[in-house]
Amino acid sequence: MSIVNTGPFTTRPEIEGTFGVVTSTHWLATAVGMGILERGGNAFDAAVATAFTLQVVEPHLNGPGGDVPIILHDVRRGKTEVICGQGPAPSGATIAKYRAMGLDMMPGTGLLIACVPGTFESWMLILRDYGTMRLRDVLEAAITYADEGYPVVERVTATIDTVRELFTQHWPTSAEIYLANGQPPQPGDIFTNKTMAATYRRILKEAESGGGNREAEIERARKAWSHGFVAEAIGRFCAETKWMDTSGEPHGGMLTADDMARWTPGIEAPQTYDYGRYTVCKGGVWSQGPVMLQQLALLKGFALDGLDPAGPDFIHLQVEAAKLAYADREKFYGDPNFVDVPIETLLSDAYNDERRKLIGEQASLDQRPGSVEGFGSVLKLRRLEEFGMTAAGAGEPTVGKLSGEAPISRQGAMRGDTVHFDIVDRDGNIVSATPSGGWLHSSPVIPELGFPLGTRGQMFWLEDGHPGALAPNKRPRTTLSPTLALRDGEPYLAWGSPGGDQQDQWTTQFFLRHVHAGMNLQESIDAPAWHSEHFPISFWPRTARPGVLVVEGRVPQATIKELERRGHEVEVGPDWSEGRLTAASKLGKRRRAAANPRGMQGYAAGR
Template identity: 75%
Template sequence: MKFINPNPFTTRPEITGTFGVVTSTHWIATAVGMSILEKGGNAFDAAVATALTLQVVEPHLCGPGGDVPIILHDVRRGRPEVICGQGPAPAGATIAHYRGQGLDMVPGTGLLAACVPGTFDAWMLLLRDYGTMRPADVLAPAIGYARDGHPIVERACATIATVREQFETHWQTSAAVFLPRGDVPKPGSLFRNPAVAETYGRIAREAESAGADRVAQIERARRTWSQGFVAEAIDRFCRTQDVMDVSGRPHKGVLTGDDMARWQASVEAPLTYQYGRYTVCKTGPWGQGPAMLQQLALLQGFDLDGMDPTSAAFIHLQVECAKLAYADREAFYGDPAFVEVPMATLLSDAYNAERRKLVSDSASLELRPGRIDGFGGVVTLRRADGQRAAAGAGEPTVGRLGQASGDTVHFDIIDRDGNMVTATPSGGWLQSSPVIPELGFPLGTRAQMFWLEEGLPGSLAPGKRPRTTLTPTLALRDGQPYLAWGSPGGDQQDQWITQFFLRHVHCGMNLQEAIDAPAWHSEHFPGSFWPRTARPGVMVVENRVPAATIDTLRQRGHVVEVGDDWSEGRLTAASREDPWRRAAANPRGMQGYAAGR
């Protein structure tokens, strides 16, 4: 039985071509990626230029001081790989240090939450080992938009407005950049950040000074970032500035130039799960990606073919399986270089057969992680009870009632040769930490994902990667690279990513239909961001979910909150089915676009 979509109309066409496709959360970045393909670059060259441009045009969603996981398939190597651009905690980031500051959580803003910025080195690693271009080639679009300006989007202006008082009172270096002429910029006005243009311009010049060899230029660029003027400015700022953060008190940072010099991005094999014809690839448990694989392992035991993806039965099954997977995320996930994570068991048929028995016709209101002897930790629940995070705290993710307020960026690219790349850059948001004036950008706040209790998989430790929520996805079909997709959205990412996949695989929807379809998310489990609260049983759905479905979900015990019609997720997706390249982008927020030919 095949589900027949009663409303096949989509907000835009599924892009189809044979030359290549780029899809991202901002139309300018998509255009930049396509321009690189047109110039003869491959998908990996285009990825670097796209990512650097996103830092400029969506500064409320990502920045040079942030982090990124990348999943790629290089036709020459013939296998999917992960690049970890998630920088670790600094050497001075100990539980004792933070407890000594009177803290029981890592603040969601300011310098104490800064890990080593991982994005730039990750992009240079991708360029060196998989790309064909030079640093100046891929830096040029970002430099141009930072120097000459770009039309600032409405959500960036709204974000600046929410933290205006913080900027004017405490973070004057941020006010100097994001409150030009002392006021919040108007949506669509030309916005510039000349300091970022100069930072990247100086790196490009330093790279070219290494001579004509492309690899030598890339290595010089990497050193300029991690051991040169960028690292020096970050070290000096963290040592000398007492920065007000969400705790209500100012703190100096612990990140140093030595921390930056000691770290480099790395390549590793993806974690995979076989779901019917599909081999789904995610990061390891230093990210939340395995939570999607665990959802699939649970859902594998249900017959979803032909189900209506807006029915109460479909939504209930996905949400209840998500609750179990995310409970295990809290109990077991952490940096596998520091803690042993029993992923083989968590993805095994036997374990999930037992976990699947917990899924009933009624909504669970408890957090129920599995039990695996010798592994995991006790999950601490902080009930929200209506509490809202202070302005600028945590990740600026989807708010109550699904009101989109931004968070992260995402893109997917496939070139004519079939190379594929998917990435979810984030962190270093304009509202996360004050701008370092010599550089034009702030640091990230990913360390807020650590716990300040000893003995947990996610406990803070120097050199340890925080369990990021960033989670791009790549899937093979019948052993061949087929699909790349993802979404911004913090803890919601692997919920929307899973929903998209189920609609595409079980309901026969094309990429654009699967993105446009009504969506939802659960807030049942502890959030990854300050103040780490949970809302047991709460499910937020778009108003386009049928009223009868909402009534049935409530009868089943779900606490359903109804958001706006188009308020859940910012998915993009691209597929390869030779000779075709296809792509689609989310209409929500009116920024994301796909392009191709």
């Protein structure tokens, strides 16, 4: 029997049902989230359980010490909101202190770049204000996996193996957990982190000790984290010991228990842009989210309907728009509590009508930020060659890439990554979240807690006057960037991807394929993808590769040749190597979801 393919190739079906859908970057987290929906929880309950499970089963991609932006639509409240789970710099962190240590750049690893962990407080806010379940209901699966074990995926092994020498020589607390008998766990091994399980068990015990309703439990859990034993352990760890980082010297941290106690996540309206019948919602300028919106503002001046989504015109236009939007990110974005960012101008028709004129037939090889009088800073460019590095050391793409390429290590400097999930429940509540940071290789494990701190502070600049300059209690401009879109005024689609600076390239490509090429969610994910490395990365050592365009090997050879003719420096990667997108949608009673086959970890479920 022959099989006739009547449409774009997909690796798996688009999931469809009427009850609810969950899609994430790891099948176990997807199953846990779906289980919560089956037990009567809503999308917000499922999100919390999914997030805690991802901390356990993908410790090389996220952890309790990291951060998370969340975008959601709550049917009961009738509005879309953003939860900023990006913790700020410590209150004692100043440019002068770092300069006095002989630093001209924030390190890429270690304690000096730890910000207030934003994940736990953010998920407690979601559970308390939007959810329906008790703390035990959403924590049990993660605790069980941490205590009794889960099967190790290949990239966990690859990541630990890459930093083995760092762990054994400089970070013994990490070696104790991740290098039993001097060896990393092997793919398929059942791996446990009993110390982390004990941390969450203690939080749960303290939460349940005083009785009362679920809100009272959640408040006691928050107290245990931000005002209790967790904050105290973090403060002691940062103050009492110096640890090696990418500067080549050991340093302690500046984060204190008081910093933990003073911070709570913020709730705000999303930054939006209307694109045809869609209203696309992103985080604010404390994230890179608006660069997707500006790409749309630039691209709406071109006729994309009918273009081949793997053809040279489609790719060239998206890449050139991305170069302009990311250049503006570098020049203007920062924590709006500290700097004025002219985002209304950056997304305006007048501004982008002028910027669009810069997109021509040939690829740009220059950094070309716009000009808004009284705003922004000088864009600085560092090249990889200055650090004796190659592309393998740049940015925050997937650990080891999908080609099996090993990430480089310079006192632990290596590729990090992220996780993502999207959930839609029966009532139409939607959650999209991109947890990240606190990677096992980012910082030494805190022995009493079983997890390391995050390193988002490496995104700060040590330059006075820069919108992204370090300052006490200031948020670093994160790359984390979940997305939610309305269609004809109704909440419709949630999607996102790990991948640092690439996130808002891959999410834009996905959206354009869905809107202009009519692809469904799975087709839009499976289609050949690409990313530009033209602009400075957000991570140590903040380098750029002007003109470089990395494409999957599945991009047609004729497209590659034409892109090269237009001046792009094309590098061809493995066939399935770009992005780890997931997506979920609702349309009337229909609930749909899709997940990325790349890396063989992401799965969607629903009924």
